[in-house]
Amino acid sequence: MLKIHVDMDKCQHYGQCVFEAPTVFALNDDDKLEYHATADDSELENVERAIDVCPMQAIAFAK
Amino acid sequence: MIRPIVIVGASMGGLRAAESLRKGGYTGGLVVIGDEPHAPYNRPPLSKEVLAEQVDHAAVAFPIPPVLEDVEWVLGSPVASADLEAQSVTTAGGRVIEYSALVIATGLRPRRLELAQMPARGTHAIRTLDDAMALRSELIPGARVVVYGAGFIGCEAAATARKLGADVTVIGKGPVPLLRPLGLQLASDIQARQEAHGVKFVMNSNLARIEGTDTITGVVLDSGVTLPCDVLIEAIGSEPNVEFLHGNDIDIDDGIHVDATLHALRANGQPWDNVFAIGDVARFPIPQFCETTRRVEHWNIPTEMARKVGQILSATMTENPALADHLAKPFAPIPSFWSDQFEVSLLAYGLLDQADDIRLLEGAVGENCVYGYFKGDSMVGVCGIGMRSKIMGYRNSVGLVA
Numbered sequence: 322m323l324k325i326h327v328d329m330d331k332c333q334h335y336g337q338c339v340f341e342a343p344t345v346f347a348l349n350d351d352d353k354l355e356y357h358a359t360a361d362d363s364e365l366e367n368v369e370r371a372i373d374v375c376p377m378q379a380i381a382f383a384k
Numbered sequence: 385m386i387r388p389i390v391i392v393g394a395s396m397g398g399l400r401a402a403e404s405l406r407k408g409g410y411t412g413g414l415v416v417i418g419d420e421p422h423a424p425y426n427r428p429p430l431s432k433e434v435l436a437e438q439v440d441h442a443a444v445a446f447p448i449p450p451v452l453e454d455v456e457w458v459l460g461s462p463v464a465s466a467d468l469e470a471q472s473v474t475t476a477g478g479r480v481i482e483y484s485a486l487v488i489a490t491g492l493r494p495r496r497l498e499l500a501q502m503p504a505r506g507t508h509a510i511r512t513l514d515d516a517m518a519l520r521s522e523l524i525p526g527a528r529v530v531v532y533g534a535g536f537i538g539c540e541a542a543a544t545a546r547k548l549g550a551d552v553t554v555i556g557k558g559p560v561p562l563l564r565p566l567g568l569q570l571a572s573d574i575q576a577r578q579e580a581h582g583v584k585f586v587m588n589s590n591l592a593r594i595e596g597t598d599t600i601t602g603v604v605l606d607s608g609v610t611l612p613c614d615v616l617i618e619a620i621g622s623e624p625n626v627e628f629l630h631g632n633d634i635d636i637d638d639g640i641h642v643d644a645t646l647h648a649l650r651a652n653g654q655p656w657d658n659v660f661a662i663g664d665v666a667r668f669p670i671p672q673f674c675e676t677t678r679r680v681e682h683w684n685i686p687t688e689m690a691r692k693v694g695q696i697l698s699a700t701m702t703e704n705p706a707l708a709d710h711l712a713k714p715f716a717p718i719p720s721f722w723s724d725q726f727e728v729s730l731l732a733y734g735l736l737d738q739a740d741d742i743r744l745l746e747g748a749v750g751e752n753c754v755y756g757y758f759k760g761d762s763m764v765g766v767c768g769i770g771m772r773s774k775i776m777g778y779r780n781s782v783g784l785v786a
Contacts, residue, residue: 333724335722335731335772336772336773337684337720340776340779348772348776350773352770373400373687374684374687376428376722378426378446
């Protein structure tokens, strides 16, 4: 199980992570980021890519 | 001794290349050489948070993952020359480092004014953390700031300086700021929003002269008008860092020419098997958007190129049969960028400057909006203010219709 944390003070809701890991991250109707704080290990690669493409470098995870 | 893979450039592209090599299973030697003294950090905050807040390197540094703990970082050490036949690079300090493969991620440097008289203090560019930290100490309330250049860095720096209480004037060559990257509609909209916050624009103008011997006191435009100035921010474009390659058989006209798998090319167009270029310095084919090769100075490009090169090189080094797949698949990114200026939050996908027709798709001028950028029947880009979900919905539609 992956534990995911987004620093919401840093997050500017660019949504770049949504393309990389759409089962974990989404923009809601107000264009604000929402995410699941846990994800299956099979999402590891997608989450790593989401971390890389975050313009604000706001995403972290732990296994 | 087995030669390491050498990455020249210790910014985002160099870091991501190292990560991708390890991820692909390459366990051999890795040397990353950087001209700045700092470990890799994120540059977009330099025109915003780093100017506005008292943050330091730690606030913008990229985390270095454990898989990179055995990388040799050679920082504060520009590479002076390379010998691609002998497979070595030489640092400015005279150290010769031989490589098995070379990844070039040397990026850009700001173009600087070359005027007959330049004062010792008060003129700035924004590319490095040290640049931004030197500038911010002068961005004080009431300071008369002139920004020369009306592209993204200039406009973002202008907004930041204004928010800090400075008296800000932007000088631009074109009729409106951001014309080339955004087109007239959004560019005019953003100018109006900047002006509503008190930023002044003097367009269709060039800077002819700077006044002040020790510290800058004013700038003189080609119209003859003089603007008093305490701080000049030069934001007039960039030059690729390729000089260290002079003397080699490599095409470095407007950046390093690479093929669809990011191998650097010789003058005759034949690739070097073990030399790659990534990021701002690379000029690459991007046939989904335009017919010519070009550099793309958007933030997502170095990471995507680094991933591709890491896959190819690690598969080569580990004799992984996946190499053939990596080589068969051309690099085909969707460029993306964003920009924040006051309340304006821009997001874009594609290559907007390829468009010959720009249409309002959603929202309204002066409010939240989405524009489509078209070339014939193809949408080559999408860009908007606010409306993130709407903009993202068009991302997979951008590109030339085959």
